[in-house]
Amino acid sequence: MKADRLLSILLLLQTRGRVTAAELAERLEVSVRTVYRDVEALSAAGVPVYTERGRHGGVALLPGYRTDVTGLTGDEARALFVLAAEGAHRALGLDGALGSALRKVMAALPAPHRPAAERTSERVLVDPARWMRTGPETAVDLGELQQAVFADRRLRLAYRHSGAAGPAEYTVDPYGLVSKAGVWYLVADLAGEPRLFRADRASAAQTLEEPVRRRPGASLGEVWAGLRERVERLPVEVTVRLRVRRERLDMFVRIHGALLVAPPPAPVGEWTELVMGFRAVRAVRALLAFGADVEVHSPPEARRELAVAAGEAVRLYARDAAAPGPEGAAPDGPDAGR
Numbered sequence: 535m536k537a538d539r540l541l542s543i544l545l546l547l548q549t550r551g552r553v554t555a556a557e558l559a560e561r562l563e564v565s566v567r568t569v570y571r572d573v574e575a576l577s578a579a580g581v582p583v584y585t586e587r588g589r590h591g592g593v594a595l596l597p598g599y600r601t602d603v604t605g606l607t608g609d610e611a612r613a614l615f616v617l618a619a620e621g622a623h624r625a626l627g628l629d630g631a632l633g634s635a636l637r638k639v640m641a642a643l644p645a646p647h648r649p650a651a652e653r654t655s656e657r658v659l660v661d662p663a664r665w666m667r668t669g670p671e672t673a674v675d676l677g678e679l680q681q682a683v684f685a686d687r688r689l690r691l692a693y694r695h696s697g698a699a700g701p702a703e704y705t706v707d708p709y710g711l712v713s714k715a716g717v718w719y720l721v722a723d724l725a726g727e728p729r730l731f732r733a734d735r736a737s738a739a740q741t742l743e744e745p746v747r748r749r750p751g752a753s754l755g756e757v758w759a760g761l762r763e764r765v766e767r768l769p770v771e772v773t774v775r776l777r778v779r780r781e782r783l784d785m786f787v788r789i790h791g792a793l794l795v796a797p798p799p800a801p802v803g804e805w806t807e808l809v810m811g812f813r814a815v816r817a818v819r820a821l822l823a824f825g826a827d828v829e830v831h832s833p834p835e836a837r838r839e840l841a842v843a844a845g846e847a848v849r850l851y852a853r854d855a856a857a858p859g860p861e862g863a864a865p866d867g868p869d870a871g872r
Contacts, residue, residue, distance in 0.1 A: 538634070539564070540572055543593075544581060545637045549648070552594040555585070569593070676711065678739040679720055683708050686746045689722065692738035693731055701737050707747045710754035721758050723749060730761045766792075770811035774818060774836050777805040779827040786824060805829075812836075819843045 539562055546553055546561065555573075559566045573593055576583045582596035640651060682689040689708050692701040706722035706729065713719075718733035726749065773795065778786045780801045787798055795809040812818055818836045821828050822843055830836050 540576055540579075542634055542637060543569070543572055544576065544583075544595075545640070547583065547593060547595045548599075549637065549640045552586075552592040554592040558593060676718060676733060678741060679708070679711060679733060679736070682739070682741040682746075683710050685741060688742040688744045688746055689720075690740040690742060691720075691731065691736050694735045694737060696735075705742070706731070709748060709752070709757050712754075712758055721754060721761065723747070723757075728757050728761055730765070770813060772812045772815050772818070772833065772836060774810045774812060774830055775807070775832045776810065776821070776828055776830045777807050778824070780804055780806060782824060782827040786828065790820070815839050822847075 542562060543558060546558065555566045555569045558569045562569070570585070573583055573585060582599050583593065584596070585591065585593050640648060679689070681687075689706050691704045691706060693704055694701040704724055706720075706724050708720055708722040710721055711718060711733070712721055720731040720733055720736070722729055722731060780803070783798065783801055783806050787794070790810065793810045793812065795811050798806060798808055815835050816839060818830065818839050821830065822840060830840060
């Protein structure tokens with residue numbers, strides 16, 4: 535740890551120039567006294583580092599001193615800074631390592647390239663989280679999954695499927711971990727067949743001593759691509775023709791765009807005609823969220839399904855609609871019937 539800390543101090547000084555001992559202590563999460571001891575160690579190792587007291591003092595390197603680190607171009611460094619999405623690194627326990635790596639990258643750059651790399655972190659932000667998540671974020675412990683992945687060992691999972699009352703137990707052969715739109719997945723073989731497991735549904739995981747049994751020639755990227763295509767191209771059982779009011783079209787496409795058979799045409803007039811593919815007739819009930827701003831034309835079984843769902847909702851809330859309002863007022867207010 536001390537060697538890594540000494541290198542971090544050296545790279546910070548090389549990148550920033552004069553830095554106060556208090557700032558170094560805060561960045562490295564140590565005491566100011568430890569910083570001064572590290573500075574003495576650097577000096578004893580031949581690094582031309584010195585300290586200055588006073589209001590504008592701090593720790594600095596002699597002018598012109600640089601470590602012999604070369605290789606990265608300005609564009610390569612900017613690409614690395616763009617990839618520094620905090621969520622993925624934090625979930626893997628690598629957020630501290632990320633900060634250290636970026637300091638080393640900055641120190642490796644020639645001086646003319648540094649301002650552009652610094653601006654990248656100030657001007658580009660990568661947020662992997664999805665909009666309008668349905669509920670509080672679930673903390674995911676990827677530690678045991680990582681251990682099995684990097685140790686090339688089989689993994690025993692207690693896994694709860696969507697809608698299941700309790701977990702089922704599986705022994706799987708992992709290929710790796712994938713972060714998709716802020717959700718972590720384990721890609722693994724189960725009995726020789728590729729499977730996808732959401733990390734937040736694994737209630738327990740145990741790395742086994744048995745070596746992993748992956749299919750010959752299969753890689754994480756190839757297996758993931760096949761699983762993703764399988765999810766995205768589930769067979770369409772019902773093709774639905776409908777129309778959407780113009781003022782609601784943008785929101786409708788944002789929510790249901792993945793189900794559109796073809797891109798929506800440019801809006802003309804009050805209504806826009808669309809064609810959607812559903813995996814089951816019952817799935818069309820999701821369209822009721824748009825009320826009268828969406829009208830299904832065909833097929834007849836889709837219209838009947840919507841009518842049944844709407845009738846169920848009416849019966850559920852009809853008693854409340856008929857009940858008098860506060861202080862005996864009718865539901866439509868005190869002026870109703872005038």
